Amino acid sequence: MLRPVSAILGACALLAAGAAAAQDFPARPVQVVVPYAAGGGTDLSARIMADVFQKHLKGPPMVIRNQPGGGGAIGTSAALHARPDGYTLGMGAQGPLALLPHYGGTDYKLDDVQFIALMGRNLQLVVACAKAPFSDFKAFMAYAKANPKGIQVGNSGAGGANHIAMEAFGRVAEVSFENVPFGGASEAMTACVGGHVHAMVATPAEALPHAKSGAIKPLFIMEEKRIDTFPDTPTAIEGGVKFTWSSWKGVIGPKGMPADVVAKLQEALKATFTDEEFVRRMQDLGEFVDYRDGAAYEELARNDSQTAEAIIRDLGMYQMNK
Amino acid sequence: MDILQHLSAVLSLEVMWFIALGTLGGLVIGALPGLTATMGVALLIPLTFGMAPVAGLNMLIGIYIGGIYGGCISAILLRTPGTPSSAATVLDGYPLAQKGEAGKALGMATIASFVGGLFAAIVLATLAPQLASIALKFGAPEYFALALFGLTIIASLSGDLLKGAIAGLLGVLISTVGADPISGVSRYTFGLPGFAAGLSFTPALIGLFALSEVFVQLEKIVGDKIVTLKVSGRWPNRAEMRESVPALLRGSLIGTVIGIVPGVGSGTASWIAYNEARRASKTPEKFGTGHVPGVAATESANNAVCAAALIPLLALGIPGDVVTAVLMGGLMIQGLAPGPMLFESRPDIIVGIFGGTFLATVFMFIFGMLGIGLFSRILLIPKRLLTMSIVTFCFIGAFSINLNPVDLYTMVAFGVLGYVMQKFGFSQAALCIAMILGPMAEANLRRGLLQTRDNVLEFVSGPITITFLVLTVLSLLWPLLRDLKARRRMAEQPN
Numbered sequence: 001m002l003r004p005v006s007a008i009l010g011a012c013a014l015l016a017a018g019a020a021a022a023q024d025f026p027a028r029p030v031q032v033v034v035p036y037a038a039g040g041g042t043d044l045s046a047r048i049m050a051d052v053f054q055k056h057l058k059g060p061p062m063v064i065r066n067q068p069g070g071g072g073a074i075g076t077s078a079a080l081h082a083r084p085d086g087y088t089l090g091m092g093a094q095g096p097l098a099l100l101p102h103y104g105g106t107d108y109k110l111d112d113v114q115f116i117a118l119m120g121r122n123l124q125l126v127v128a129c130a131k132a133p134f135s136d137f138k139a140f141m142a143y144a145k146a147n148p149k150g151i152q153v154g155n156s157g158a159g160g161a162n163h164i165a166m167e168a169f170g171r172v173a174e175v176s177f178e179n180v181p182f183g184g185a186s187e188a189m190t191a192c193v194g195g196h197v198h199a200m201v202a203t204p205a206e207a208l209p210h211a212k213s214g215a216i217k218p219l220f221i222m223e224e225k226r227i228d229t230f231p232d233t234p235t236a237i238e239g240g241v242k243f244t245w246s247s248w249k250g251v252i253g254p255k256g257m258p259a260d261v262v263a264k265l266q267e268a269l270k271a272t273f274t275d276e277e278f279v280r281r282m283q284d285l286g287e288f289v290d291y292r293d294g295a296a297y298e299e300l301a302r303n304d305s306q307t308a309e310a311i312i313r314d315l316g317m318y319q320m321n322k
Numbered sequence: 323m324d325i326l327q328h329l330s331a332v333l334s335l336e337v338m339w340f341i342a343l344g345t346l347g348g349l350v351i352g353a354l355p356g357l358t359a360t361m362g363v364a365l366l367i368p369l370t371f372g373m374a375p376v377a378g379l380n381m382l383i384g385i386y387i388g389g390i391y392g393g394c395i396s397a398i399l400l401r402t403p404g405t406p407s408s409a410a411t412v413l414d415g416y417p418l419a420q421k422g423e424a425g426k427a428l429g430m431a432t433i434a435s436f437v438g439g440l441f442a443a444i445v446l447a448t449l450a451p452q453l454a455s456i457a458l459k460f461g462a463p464e465y466f467a468l469a470l471f472g473l474t475i476i477a478s479l480s481g482d483l484l485k486g487a488i489a490g491l492l493g494v495l496i497s498t499v500g501a502d503p504i505s506g507v508s509r510y511t512f513g514l515p516g517f518a519a520g521l522s523f524t525p526a527l528i529g530l531f532a533l534s535e536v537f538v539q540l541e542k543i544v545g546d547k548i549v550t551l552k553v554s555g556r557w558p559n560r561a562e563m564r565e566s567v568p569a570l571l572r573g574s575l576i577g578t579v580i581g582i583v584p585g586v587g588s589g590t591a592s593w594i595a596y597n598e599a600r601r602a603s604k605t606p607e608k609f610g611t612g613h614v615p616g617v618a619a620t621e622s623a624n625n626a627v628c629a630a631a632l633i634p635l636l637a638l639g640i641p642g643d644v645v646t647a648v649l650m651g652g653l654m655i656q657g658l659a660p661g662p663m664l665f666e667s668r669p670d671i672i673v674g675i676f677g678g679t680f681l682a683t684v685f686m687f688i689f690g691m692l693g694i695g696l697f698s699r700i701l702l703i704p705k706r707l708l709t710m711s712i713v714t715f716c717f718i719g720a721f722s723i724n725l726n727p728v729d730l731y732t733m734v735a736f737g738v739l740g741y742v743m744q745k746f747g748f749s750q751a752a753l754c755i756a757m758i759l760g761p762m763a764e765a766n767l768r769r770g771l772l773q774t775r776d777n778v779l780e781f782v783s784g785p786i787t788i789t790f791l792v793l794t795v796l797s798l799l800w801p802l803l804r805d806l807k808a809r810r811r812m813a814e815q816p817n
Contacts, residue, residue, distance in 0.1 A: 038364030039648030044655065047368045067725050070518030071501070074726060077515065105508055107515060130458075152773055158506030180773060181504055183765060186647055190584045190640045194458035197773075205654065209639040209661035284657045321508040321518075
């Protein structure tokens, strides 16, 4: 008599166990690997995210783990090779995802990535450095046309996001630059403020204090539209060069996570990235929040990866580290 | 009147409490190998989100100042530089502790850190806007010339010139592992992604100095006799104090100037200060054997860098080292963009930071002085237990920086290398200096030549570049000149 009942109960228990993956999620802390050192822009953004995330997904707190090295490849690889249970995620940035695989030497591809949600973008502003022989977009272009490879443009590292951005811009605008790599954005900015290079690519937040003090002059922004921080700075498009570029970061995980866990994470991250407190704190940090869902995030990454591949092949850097 | 008003904000009990807490926390973090001042500041930034700017920022500055000081404790007692900036303190601090004079070494290190910190803080508060422009004068050729000058320290520090040169060249060679600074190509990584960014410096340093010493100690305690060190002498005596004054002043000045130049850092400053103190000393042969002025030079220099690095940060918005870069993040979070505008728009913040820097330096001195007796007792722990704990800390420290297992291999490999070097009389200091300055010299030489289109004459044309290149030549000739002078004096003396 009891048998059918217990069979039904057993079946229920099994069903419940299946659903438990998503229902109980997260049963333990969700870890987010930041592939850069503590204290940088991506790290601080992730920490703000972890803080606000708790409001939208009850449970144990989100934990940030810094795993820097290899331009972000090491931490990204760690996140993509983690057990696909939703408990290990990563900050997915443009450099490690869309650029590094083209140089070779990474043990992951774009196809290994489960895109969860885009957090924001780092807008690219081109500035004229101290003592530069130009101070607006028109003069910059005229000088570049008259002096091929005559403008020295500082960037934050060879083959990094803003190096590729400038190369890509040069191809569209049909001008060429001498790209001067530095060991990081702040080193490049120091050289720029000191007048040791002519121009550089920076984020609006990096450029703002120096633009305000008059040490450097904003030339143009690689966006569709002008931005609030620099309302008087034109876009490249306004100047007749159809070109946009920005770097970005979001939350990624390994392929093969349970669909319901992904859905739950996507929902909570959407709520987090559109949360007023999150947006305000990110703005204070000088970050540009731009939430997009997993599919749109993936499209952005694939587009940039394709553009970058063509440039990297052109530069002769394709698979150079293989 | 305004300044007093702004200062009173710093002197509130709450703010002072945070500064004291930060300094003490920094001291502990700095003393533990592998936990650096940078990590301390970065990890605690989120805590400052909700605080008033002056309280939050000054707590971070306290961690910074306490952290750089704390590094000397383990350097002196255990030959384990707690932070890379204390590596040079090992040279004289550790032999002093081994002689039973741990108190003397720690006492001088604390006084030196205080003097150096105070000196730079005074410069910060009085001359920040005027001096900040030095930071802008350094382009690629200037950095290259400075690095080259720094590398000449190897010649005077390593005793046997040939062995020193070999150690130095090995260090430069090791520093080329990782991404090429100009083209981005991976070099000597053997396809291991873990080496793509180069060998991690702190794990290498921990292996080179601490683990190698463990091996040396192991040999000594094989006989199972328990050696207990004496621990005595809280203060350096008057003669030693007097002898250390020139080293202190030189270290403070060198630390302040190097701190203002962005990206050079306290490691370089303390090596240069050590070398200059030795060069100027009447008894250079005593350096490296447990000589109090040696500790005075390095510790005054590395703590002077702390406050000095705030000069370009606050006045120009240019972070001078990794810690100040992280501090800049802390400022931005508070909605404050550092730079000349900050002096006009928020003088309360500027005065608050100046005040906080002084206070943190004072707290560091108090905690250090109170702690000396306690710290020194570490040496009373039976050697077998102590050695085992050091090994544990070596591993934890090397791993905790990047959570990268490759760093553990690096640490162990450098431990073996350091042991072999010690056995055969190669200078570990030379290797360490070359690993700090090699990359700086290489990247800037190549960047500069790229910018001048391989025009060497243009590259060496700047006044700062020429000055450092001349200093480089003089520094290399100095030992020869000194020998020559000594020989002439000998010849002049009547039989």
